[in-house]
Amino acid sequence: MAVADDIIVKDRDVLGGTPVFRGTRVPFQALLDHLEGGQTLNDFLSDFPTVTREAAVCALEQAKSLLVSQLR
Secondary structure: OOOHHHHEEOOOOOHHHOOEEOOOOOEHHHHHHHHHOOOOHHHHHHHOOOOOHHHHHHHHHHHHHHHHHHHO
């Protein structure tokens, strides 16, 4: 599986530095918003076909890891 640092990138020339999936203009926040709104991962992938399932899952795993590490 890919390393999360390779999946989510920030570049001030792409959406003003908003974290996006590498090679796309799709913000990571869009994935979180879809899930928060009750949509599935498949719904997100259908809405944003430039994001791979592997990239979305990897990004969520990294977010989970960061959150859990803050709770310890």
